[in-house]
Amino acid sequence: MDKQPPEGAQDHAFQISDRLDIPVLVRDGPQRRPSKRPWERVEHAWPGVTGIPANGWYLATTTWRQILKAATEVGRDIGPWLALTPNLAISELVSRISPLHAYLCLKKVETAVSGSAGRCLFVNAIHRHGTERSARSAFGYHLGMTMAQWACAGMMGLGPTQHIEAGGPNGHPGFLDVSLPLPDLWGSHPAGPLPWLIEAKAHRCIGLPALREGMEQLRGGSALMHGQPHMQVLCGTSLPALQSWEDDRLFMTVDAMHVPGGPTRPDRTAPVPLDPANSGSEAHIAEDDDALLLTAQSQMLVYRALARGVVEDLRIVPLSSSRGTHQRSDTGSLFCIEEDERTQFIRQRLGEDPPATEQQLRSRRGVADFIAGRIPGSGTHVGMSRRLFSACRWLDELQVEVAREEESRRDPQPDRPDLSWEDEAMEAETRAVRMSYHEQLRHRNLSGTVREGFKQAQSLSWRELLGDREPAVNWRRVRLLEGATPETYIAVEASDPVLLSVSD
Structure with missing residues (x-):
């Protein structure tokens, strides 16, 4: 294979690196905080x-x-509200990314592991000296959830996760009642049908008190499984002590516990697992309706940002159509585009004879056209494949329909300036709306809806899929680090604040 770049091409991706190391302790149950900084x-x-x-x-x-x-x-999960205000998907994405930029940095460290990056995540001076307790607490929530998702889906191969507020395994209605002690997330591994219940915690010097609280939430979820075997996975992210914030790197504990099946109650039969063997993975969406639905549900925020939000640099990005067979790397479920020979070969050929239109691009052999856009103010680009975008579009239409029906059923709130809504009252109202919305969705043909969108993808142009917007065919970007899974895309600019915090 000719790997020489076309004449005049500029590619700085190999001169920057976003590799980093995270220490992780795997155990079979919560224990006291490790001592002597292992x-x-x-x-x-x-x-x-x-x-x-x-x-x-x-x-x-x-x-x-x-x-x-x-x-x-x-x-x-903010599904019922975001369905009616999709332009706010951009705001939600910014709220999930910006805390990481605001409070984390990279530092060089010594490691004994061959092939490691020699750089770890630390909190920065803003987190230590410029942040109030309430802001640090909010950051702990975002970081804990992010690192739990990174560990489970990114590093252990779990399929798409769902927030428990959108419903748990097998659609048990008890999972919608977030007034109960319940875990944060659930998902299934492509290697088997065993559901994972996942709880995320992040605290300064995390130890047994926080982890015991997480175990109570996991046990609350297990009580709703009614005899079905499953995994309890407790993910703890440790932030540094205040006095050692410059020296203590972030690390994680993953407490994984298998809960065997037990006898069911006489009046209840054991539920059939929602996600069968070899499902839950993007690689199976072509033949597995459950895998397609779970993948589409997990990408609705990105879909709404691309379809309805004010993204920047909306464009068509060519990748190899063989990406589904790509082996996951040791660095996670993403494969890095600069290391993917098939995509580099395709882009080299496209550079020699650039396609002027979408149709010309789609006629090229071995090319898959993804849509991508930049989240304003973040330097992060997100995207997805044509067929996943089309599946999400059909699912979005159904969710909007249900959200409007739910809105029409709600009694209008009294227009009284003297009425004060306390946080608990607002939370109760939000909870009730969310439960009703997801209960209504359970009775719709979600799998059939996303499958129909999936089938329609190749017959529609990006202009039709995007509501008359015409994205450019453009993949040439200087100092952009790209990554992809079989159906999703992400890229990071070299100006990312965390990457700029360390110099190689």
Whole structure:
């Protein structure tokens, strides 16, 4: 294969790096906080994206792209409101990414693991000296959720996760009642049908008190499984002590516990797993309706940002159509575009004979056309494949319909300036709306809807899919680090504040 770039091409991606290391302790249950700083002396590399490793300390070498992708995909479900105000998807994405930019930095460290990046995440001076307690607490929530998603979906190969407020495994209505102690997320691994219940915690010097609280939430979820075997996964992210904020790097604990099946109650039969074997993965969406639905649901925020939000630099990005067979790398579920020979070969050929239109691009052999756009103010670009975008479009129409029906059923709030809504009252109202919305969605043909959108993808142009907007065919970007999964895309600019915090 000729790997020489076309004449005059500029590619600075290989001169910058977003690789970093995160120490991770895997255990089979919560324990006291490790002493004597073992996270600084880790000797074993993360074994790859194959599932939950054996107990012990690992140094997980990953990319900043992988962490930012996790941030865009995890958070509280705001489906009924976002369906009616899709332009706010941009704001939600910014709210998930910006805390990471605001409070984290990279520092060089010594490691004993061959092939490691030699750089770890630390909190910066803004977090330590310029942030109030309430802001640090909010950051802990965002960071905890992001790192749980990174560990489970990014590094252990879990399929798309769902926030528990959108419903848990098998559609049990009890998972919609967030007044109960419940975990944050759930998902299934492509290697088998076993559901994972996931709780995320992030605290300064995280220890048993916070982890015990997380276990209570996991047990609350397990109580709704009614005899079905599943995994409890408690992800703890440790922030540094105040007095050692310059010296203590971020590290994680992953407590993974198998809950065996048990006898069901006489009046209840054991539920059938929602996600069958070999599902839950983007690689299976062509033949598996459950995998397609879960993937589309996990990408609705990005879809709405691209379809309805004010993204910058909206464009068509060519990737290799063989991406679905690409083996996951040791750095996570993303494969880095600069390391993907097939995509580089395709782009070289396109550079020699540039396509002027979308149709010309689509006629080229081996090319998959993704849509991508820049989240304003973030330096992060997000995107997805044509067929996933089309599936999300059909799902969006159904969700908007249900949200409007739900809105029409609600009693109008009294227009009284003297009426004060306390946080708890507002939360109760929000909870009721969310529960009703998702209960109505359960009775719709979600799988059939996304499958129909998936099938329609090739018959529609991007202009039709995007509501008469005409994206340019343009993939040439200087100092842009790109990553992709079989159906999704993310890129990070070299001006990212975290990447600029360390000089190589």
